[in-house]
Amino acid sequence: MSGVLVVGGGIAGTAAALAAARAGARVTLLDGGTGATTLSTGALDDVPWAQTAQTPALPRPPPATATRAVLEALDAYAVPDAGAGIATTAGVLRPARGHDLALLDLRPFASGRLGVVRCDRPDWDAAALARAWGAGFTPLEATVLRHVDERLLPAADFAARHDDEARLGWLAERLRAALSRARARFDALLLPPSLGVERERARALSARVGLPCGEAAGLPGGPSGLRFERARDRALAAAQVEHLRGRATAVEREGSPWRVALAEGTALEATAVVLAAGGLVGGGLAYTPGDAAEASVLPPGSREPFHLALRAPGVRLGAHGRPLELPGSLFGIPPESLAWPFTADALMDRVGALVDDDGRAAPGLYLAGEMVADAHRTWLRALESGLRAGSSAARDALSATAERSPSAFAAPSSRP
């Protein structure tokens, strides 16, 4: 039996597990596979970036110590105090609170000359992107593809090729050759999402080229999500968190410990549980419209269209601070209130479990990340909610251990 069981391996679950382990609890993390975090493009936000772009002058508090600790444990991200500037393959320059270390932060090169490295891949038209990003960006003629098939490889598979030391050396040589051919001087080089999967290789490449090199943020589903998974696995192992693969189907409590049933029929027990299985994208929340059941003529009637994907008695869903209500129409909730783009804060974007300030939905049961109602669906907010839920759960687990056998309390605290 664990002290704390975390369900969900995204950034919220990872932060919860690391926080609980740091507080001294025995932690197990149950990971059901790729969710919204692994769809991250590598640009990290606290509030949606369009809001930041509208008020760039507002001061931004530095990340809390606990947040810093998680970022250090992952060793794959930077959150500069001044924020970051990221170029995206959609042709936008966007502010970000932080970034995957493989991404090039443009802030230091505000008046510099940036080379957009030519690479014949579908999402990377260097000339068009340089024009879209504006003054200061110039295409740089170079060879990045080594084999014909690389033109159409998925971005993550292409990036994995640069995990190889020799291949990275080859790329560095090509870039150095391109720089010496180019008449102009460059301050930094932008590449498509391609720099490694096992670890980011931007720092290694920069050292070899002698110039800061980094990625632009691509589409969701690129290498940044895979780099997160690798960084998470390393961080969890270092913190001695037990990492299991599997999908939870129900959370129940009979007597003292929580019992989490798994899809394959087994169950896990824990004193405290953190649910961070994601929202609609991650699969922690599900949507069923009014007439999804087989109905020959009319829909069977109204019910709440949202529910948790795993059974957790006592957890109430809501949005805008209120519990969900039955829709007033046989056809369910009208799409006008449900989904983007009808309203700026569509129900689909706000719905989740109602929790208190500690992330608690019931005694010993905590929720984090996109499963929680009304949270901004951003990477750093998910991390913070994971921290909150993880440290609260650890408190519950440790006080329970202390009550049962005071001597057991010594074991976790001997960890680094």
Added chain:
Amino acid sequence: MQVADGPASSDADVYDVAIIGGGVNGTGVARDLALRGLKVVLFERNDLAFGASGNSSGMIHGGVRYLSSAPHVTEQSCRDSGYIQHIAPHLLFRMPFLMPVKSSRQARVMFELIDAYFRAYDDYQPLKHGQPHCRLDPGELSRLEPGLRGSIVGGISFDEWGIDGARLCVLNALDAILHGGRVHVHTTVERVARTPGEDESGGARYLVEARDRTTQERIRACARVVVNATGAWTTITAALGGLPQERVRVRPGKGIHVFIDRRVTNYGIVSETIDGRQIFLYPWQNMSVIGTTDDDYYGDLDDVHATSEEVRYLVQGVARVFPSVRAARAIGTWAGVRPTLYAYGPNEDALSREHEVVDHAGDGAPGVYSMVGGKLASYRIFAQELSDLVARREFESAVPCSTHIRPLPGGESVPDALGMAERYAMTPVAVRRVVYRHGAIASRILERTARRPAEREVICPCEPVMEAEVRHVVREELACTVDDVARRTRLGLGACGGMRCAARCGQIVAEERGLSPSQGLVMAREFLVRQARTRVVAMGPEQARQEALALAHTRASLGET
């Protein structure tokens, strides 16, 4: 009718005929009159095929439903379908349909009646190069379409032709331009007035004042004849010219279609809704379509969209014979408003879709005509009727109509797509689609890529659409926004909903039009929002996840709306 103040024609271009409305009726008339040597100008408030023409079922059908009440309409429709195949051979595709007969007390009689009805229809099939109908037993039906369910006593097959309605409008407008016409898109007519000192001997009688809705530039045109071809907007347009509205009443009938991400059947399937209306599930271009509804509509004509109730009505109707359609993934809806002839009382389906030319001479406006009603399949006949009248009466022209003989741009011949794919070393699928959309002009687009290899880039992988084609439709086909490009090329209308291509397309459009890249992104975002709006009404459990992902994606790469 108002009288224009001041010397009207001083800063206005002079035309023979001004046409208001860029749907299939307006562009059809523009082409017809331009081919007769008249100088025409056309104003379209939104984009070509923005209304009913671009949101129709996409069929050039033979008017089988009129067979018992008005067989001459069926004959005329079938003959014209043959003409359209002749002038735009690249744009038509065969659409075989199956009509299953569900078992009931009168099933055997129904089956015989249907069989006899289509036997009569067979007489007209040769006019449109269609196959005669077949009588099928239940075994044959389920071999042809294994997804058919329920107790079926048999069925028949019949043959129709499909078309891309938006491209049909664009080609008509392009041909009008090729023959000296002028077409203003995104330009709304604000006033039609009599010019002072009107000239009965053949000079201009009307001043049309319009405003370009993007640049706010004012455009003035003088013309002897004004044609109101604004479909569901007809009554509004008439009011601009001070004409009595009751003369051009239309009964606006909203029709929606639901689109499924792939072709889920090989044949079109006829089914019935809960209230006994006939609806269809049919493969169309790269997807399957369910249509259509018919309801009175009195909302904003510039912003028509489907509701979730309408979507469910259609899906439930088709599911009666093809239940697996419930599990299919709907990727969007189209909504348009038909300009049905006004009639009081009968339910919407019984209203005639036939058309009528209204001459406003009796309203004190000689030389002003309204086109009321009409449908995509008979657009050419309607355009010919009006053009014959206008040419004879207003211009004493004896030049006969030639729209049924002379090919539309690109319709001269259908190039060999596979051969071209080999010659230009491109994927056959992409070339096949370019040839479908552009016919003989496809070789000009591919020629561009030979000079500029970067333009071979496939921007929209779903359809697929390559960069050269996007640039072509901006330069040559009056496309001004991402939305316009999508209407002409189907870019972003496939399974991914524009997530992968809208931003890039916006950049290209902005570049071609000399706009800033950020304006291109604004266009891309507007397009994505429009597309999302057509999707969410058809949203099921899986779609909700994808919609949430689309939101996250747009937010990540383009910022929030």
